Amino acid sequence: MKSIATPTRILEIEGLSARYGHVEALRPVDLHVDEGELVAVLGPNGAGKSTLMNAIMGLVPTQGQVKFRGRAVPRRAPAAAAGLGIVLVPEGRGIFAPMTVAENLELGAYLLNDKHEYARRTARVLAMFPRLKERLAQTAGSLSGGEQQMLAVGRALMSEPKILLLDEPSLGLAPRIIDEILQKLGELNRQGLSIILVEQKAPLVLKLANRAYLLSVGSIAAEIDPRTIKSHDELVQYYLG
């Protein structure tokens, strides 16, 4: 009895928490993402945004539950999460500088072992980021910051994720490049990809996001409907509590 009207959950998080020694970086949080949604996670420095992303992937020890399309995502097993289709573009991009652009892309599809499928996905990513095409044989470390971010996103797309987690993709980039990357993300989202987008620069993403969570000192301070945020001041209001 599948209902088309009610949206289905792609990601459902219940009571997820994480700590580094004595520091409780993430208090138990609940949140969800529906299929095809672009959800923003906002918050100031140190709020726990990266910790939340790493916790979903299983890169840090956590408590609580993460469900992907109704199935529990194994904890402390990022490879298993990736296998389910949850892929993270980490803060600082995490590209492999000594390797060529082509090798970085191949690593994105690491779990895939099919040459034709690989070629198809590469073509798709290169169509999306033509700048990478000219630089396939170049080492990733020699790319500009913006190109590196494109490579990080492209690499994540190589695995054809079901949900893409992006941790501050705008970090250290010029406004023009940020616009370009966000525009691509919007495009991907319109094609049906679910996305969680972590940002500090809220105004940039609120135009794009279906919903937003506001994270503060490790807890979710608010869930925001971007359409209701009329002005920047109103958001500042949220930040200040």
Next chain:
Amino acid sequence: MAQFRFTSGLLLAGAVALSGTSGARAQDAYKIGMSAGLTGYAATVDRAWRDGVEVAIAAVNAAGGVDGRKLELVVEDNRSEPQEAVTAYRKMLSSDKVQVFASGCVSAGNFAAAPLVVRAETPMVLCSILPQQPDHVKWAFTTIPQPRFEVETRLEYIQKKTQIKKIGVLHDPSPYANAQKAAAEKEAKDYGLEIVGVEQYKTDDADLSVQIQKMYAAGARALIKIGLGGTTLTAAKNIKQLDLDMIMLTSLEDIAVFRPVAEVLGDKFFFVASPSQVYDEIESSPLKTEIGKFLTPWRAKYKDRDPNWAGRGWDAVMLIAAAAGKAKSVEGPKVRDALESMDNFQGTTGIYHMSATNHQGITENPLLLATITGGQVKVVK
């Protein structure tokens, strides 16, 4: 960029330096090669050995050399490592055209190089123990007294001069120490003694009280300590701290090492000495005369530096010179055969009785037991 040119220049210079390796030039010199651990763990012993060899070569050359030829020494440092020793031996064989070896105490290095030396039909007179393989032994001779002598000197003293019946053996893992340990285990009962404990230590151990106490608890009242270096002092301190009623008898060593030990243990401390170490104490004999020949130039050059290992280096050169003189040839096989006939050869360590079946010539125990009282080394009669 200049850097690159410099680096490649360096490579070229290296290549050029290599191509200039010299062959034998002085046709009339008799070339003696030495692979010695001038650096690394064997440095103390092998430097003394080398210096003894040099003093002996100077003495032989001053007397006209061998068969009209001057002796010439080629020394290569093997860093106390077998792999370096192989390279050193090969270099001396192929580049320096060395005709005989007087190599140091790094036994692993001599063993590793033995096949090469055998293939080149070059005899070697060693400071270390002999190789294991019979075909290697054929070309190798050693100046080292049999390991059992060091043990027997001590067992005899315990039997004859003390009431002690139970003893302990404390040794390091070196082959020579292991051989002494085996000799002690085999022969103790011949001296009416019982070994109540055998303990091993490592040369860098900073405390031996556990091993010593264990043997003491088992009834040992004499400790046979086998091995070189600072552990002798450590053992002495441990015996003193634990206030044990126990004497310690240690193996051959540079006497300088023993002076602080004697200060700790006093009359409970004995050590095995070679005749050259107690030259002034021994009676006139052919042995004393031979030691005198060595000690005169040695003391002129090195004052009161310990003559033990250097004396064996002296013996090695004298054996080689005598053998080449007898063979009237410096060809490897002939010198080897002549070395095998060096019977009743008086050295500074004892009398060598080399034969086809015995390449470790000293067959009678030349070693003495000594103490240090009031700073003076005394032979225990």
Next chain:
Amino acid sequence: MNSFNTIWANGRGNLATWLLWGLAAVFVVYTFASGGYLIAVLQFALIYTVLVTGLNIFMGFTGQVSFGHNAFAAIGGYSSAVLTATYGWEPLPAGLVGLAGALLCALVIGYPVLRLRGHYLAMATLAIGLIVYEVAVQWQSVTQGYMGISGIAPIGIGRFTITSDRGLLVFLMIAAALALLSAAGIRRSRLGRAFVAAAGSEDAARALGIDVARYKLIAFMISAAYAAIAGSLFAHAVGFVSPEVFGLPMVVMSFTMLYVGGIGTIAGPALGAIIISVLPESFRTFKDYQDLAYGAALIVILIYAPRGLASLPELWARWRRRSA
């Protein structure tokens, strides 16, 4: 450290590359023709090439640290020595037993140890080396302690044994070449990319679904296998093994070769092994100053080619670009 692997790729066809390989070839041909002790030096260099190539897979490709690969060389060397000299086995099966032993040992040790990072991993591997050394000293009934095992037969199969120096040199050249080629193959494979990814950023690699712990273990085992083969080659080439052969100096030597040659590159281990073996020989005439000259040469190389000799072609290319 942005591009250690491109050095290889970009260097092809460049004058400095040809010069480096030309020099190496001249040296090899000269040694081969002249005979003499340089053959021994080169034989050791080739054996070390195998060892350092393995170490490079673990340290250069995978970005880990090991001070304990002498342990695996010892396992290989002693297996070959004991099984051929004491039990009369053929070199090949004896070597394979050593290889299997090293792999097993690497698996058992690597599994817990590779969860450690940085200093802890380095310390743990150092301990492995010391433990195996101690076993070689103490297990006298098998290893004969410091006496070592001599009379190990030369390498060969059945009635065909390599007894001549030049024959052994050619054999070792083939072995070293195979080591380099296989390492190049690994580097270009999926496996190699996973190694380099783990070296770059463990978290990023994990987030892509790469099981970093598993690949670190695989890299550790592969490099242990190279070390075991090098150990077996040593045993047969020299005919003798003892604990000192596989002591800490082996670790220091292989590290020097790896860094001087160029860590993370393909050709680096071979360049490093040859240069580090040959340099002290060219300074041998300096006698007491040999170590000093050798040390000075090392410093010069590391200052002017900090990423190793394998980076010379790249330095050359940069110089050409700048002067053009």
